[in-house]
Amino acid sequence: MIRRTFVLGTGATLLTAALPTADAAPALGMDHLRALIEVEQHLYAQDRDHGSADLGHQAAAALHTAHSWLAQGRYGQDLGRRLHTATGMLSVAAGWLALDAGRTADARSLYTEALASARQADDPGLEAHAFACMSLLAHATGRPREAVGTAQVAQRTASGLGSPRWLALLAMREARGWALQGDRALTENAVVRAYRLYEQGPRGADPAWLDFFVPAELAGLESLCRADLGQHYRAAAGAEQAVMLFADGYPRNRALYTADVALHHAHRPSPDLDAATDAGHRTLAQLSEVHSARLLRSLRGIAGTLIPHQDTRCVTDFLDAYRSAVPAA
Structure with missing residues (x-):
């Protein structure tokens, strides 16, 4: 029963x-x-x-x-x-x-x-998935060489599974590792490879969990690489593209990339405070729907980055709204 x-x-x-x-x-x-x-x-x-x-x-x-x-x-x-x-x-x-x-x-x-x-x-698909996740974990914990190495192992393991889009995701994982090391040439190489693989289209061998890897996510992942390379204007544009492509779907990813828009504008050499706070307000508006510790960390990052500019009216308004909406860490 x-x-x-x-x-x-x-x-x-x-x-x-x-x-x-x-x-x-x-x-x-x-x-x-x-x-x-x-x-x-x-x-x-x-x-x-x-x-x-x-x-x-x-x-x-x-x-x-x-x-x-x-x-x-x-x-x-x-x-x-x-x-x-x-x-x-x-x-x-x-x-x-x-x-x-x-x-x-x-x-x-x-x-x-x-x-x-x-x-x-004896499941190479699950093995590749596990290595891909280890690469993502390495990104998050500041181990870029491990991020590249595990992404490359995942690509070798998944190479015979008949899913170009899976390989595209793994190439983007590798790109992020190179970007975290500041290697622009190898990052660009992996990003181009990811787009070429993605353009081959979906296949019957694509695993069900890969459904999240829509064009919006591809643009968003590239934007993270751009940010790691210090290309904050391109990163902001890519994250905004991801938000627009998600439209009304994938609320969590849309909220996270909206937060990234704010962070990228705030980190530009000459910060665009209007654009950063606009995206910050749009992120706050999604807290009623999306409950994610990572999203809260992003919002705290936005606020911390903008505090030096708190004498600017748009920043003051955002920080007041932020303090009302986000619990203290």
């Missing part, structure tokens, strides 16, 4: 996960596999639409269940491989939520778990 567990947040149901429960040494079947896949998909959908706040403990609970099934359950070799893959994908989702919350040590542990699951399942 499948028992449905309702996890309540502050006044609202944030996640409804269908997780079969069983006694000791249960016989596992397709219902168990589908339940893990559905939980993973639901976590990503909630994060995409509303942000990652309050999702981490739900991902952890689902992972605990998955590991219990693998350790105690009875299943055949084929189902076992698929359960290891589903558990690894759930580890990736939990790692992303941990990274967004700033819990980088937890993210690293979860990505390492995902890599172990990939090896147990």
Whole structure:
């Protein structure tokens, strides 16, 4: 029997996960596999639409269940491989939520778990995904050489999977690592490669989780490389392009790139305070819909960058609105 567990947040149901429960040494079947896949998909959908706040403990609970099934359950070799893959994908989702919350040590542990699951399942797709996530973690923790190295390993692992757009994302991960090292030539090379791969279009081999990698995200990822290279005007233009291309979809990503617009304008050699504060106000307006620790960190970064200009009226107005909307760290 499948028992449905309702996890309540502050006044609202944030996640409804269908997780079969069983006694000791249960016989596992397709219902168990589908339940893990559905939980993973639901976590990503909630994060995409509303942000990652309050999702981490739900991902952890689902992972605990998955590991219990693998350790105690009875299943055949084929189902076992698929359960290891589903558990690894759930580890990736939990790692992303941990990274967004700033819990980088937890993210690293979860990505390492995902890599172990990939090896147990003999699944090169999951293995490439885990290395790609490790590259993203390296970006976030200031290890650009590791960011490049893990992105290159991911590209080699994914090279035979028949998904040019996946390789495009991995090339952009590599580009970010080169940009963080200040290597403009190698950054440009990887960015051009990413666009050429992306232009080959979607394929049947594209994994479901790659749905987020729309043209808006491609533009946004390039804008981050431009910012790392100190090209703040181009970075701001690219982030604004990403916001416009997202239109009414992907609220979380749209909010994050709007915050990036503000940061890039504020970091220009001659800051454009009007543009920075305009984007800052647009970001604040999205807090009612998007709940993300990373978004709050971006807003605090915008405010900190603008404080030296607080005698300017538009900056004063933004800082007043910011202090009313964002809790103190």
